[in-house]
Amino acid sequence: MFTGIIEETGKVTALNRENGNLHIKVKAQMTSELKVDQSVAHNGVCLTVVNIEGDEYTVTAIQETQEKSNLGDLKVGAPVNLERGMKLGARLDGHIVQGHVDQTAVCKQVLEKEGSWEFTFEYDPTLQNVTIEKGSITVNGVSLTVVNSKMNEFSVAIIPYTFEQTTFKNLKEGDRVNLEFDVIGKYVKRLNELRQA
Structure with missing residues (x-):
């Protein structure tokens, strides 16, 4: 974990x-x-x-x-x-991440916004993974908050500290990244699928 x-x-x-x-x-x-x-x-x-x-x-x-x-x-x-791995009893500063990548995405756009950056990623919708605005997403292992959620793409805002301390400073348009969607969202999606079956 x-x-x-x-x-x-x-x-x-x-x-x-x-x-x-x-x-x-x-x-x-x-x-x-x-x-x-x-x-x-x-x-x-x-x-x-x-x-x-x-x-x-x-x-x-x-x-x-x-x-x-x-x-x-x-x-x-x-x-x-x-x-x-997280230590039991330690503060959970990000969100629950399992280290199991759900799929990859491609960096579609990088915008510099007065001291921060907005990265937009596009992913294959056929796997039916979803994001929600203000929800959690993990991109290349970094816990982030979704700021713009669409059917098969989303954006995240990156502050200068995160930009400098992670591989985001090396990320450019066209690069492939790992995505792990929020585990709670994945359970809700699966329960909904079972209900409809």
């Missing part, structure tokens, strides 16, 4: 493919505090630490994870949003 509050931005130092698996080596300040078998969210995707060497650690994304997320798009040198 995560909160969507990014701890730091790590750097991909190596990518190794083995059959359908992608082994991702990341350099991060938090590495000294990690242990093998620990869960860390990478751009919102929960992955298990499988190896630690100095200030770098390795995680593995299986084929399904690569297909459902943007992790397969990573390049050596790319920044990645990182968050360790």
Whole structure:
């Protein structure tokens, strides 16, 4: 379980493919505090630490994870949003995030707005995921509030702190991002589907 509050931005130092698996080596300040078998969210995707060497650690994304997320798009040198699992009893500053990406979206527009930024994302509506205005959404692991909700797109406002402390400062139009929709909304949607069945 995560909160969507990014701890730091790590750097991909190596990518190794083995059959359908992608082994991702990341350099991060938090590495000294990690242990093998620990869960860390990478751009919102929960992955298990499988190896630690100095200030770098390795995680593995299986084929399904690569297909459902943007992790397969990573390049050596790319920044990645990182968050360790939430501590029981700690303050929940973002929202409940599972680290399970529902689908990807494409950045459609970036607008600078007098000290903040508005990012608009477009996603495939056939999976029937929904956003609501003022509702929660996770974009590349960052807990955000939806400011403009449409059928298959939404916008979020990014304050300067979030812009600088996450990969949003590197995000441009046409880039693919990971989306995790609000878990409460997903349960409501599923209950509604069962009622109509």
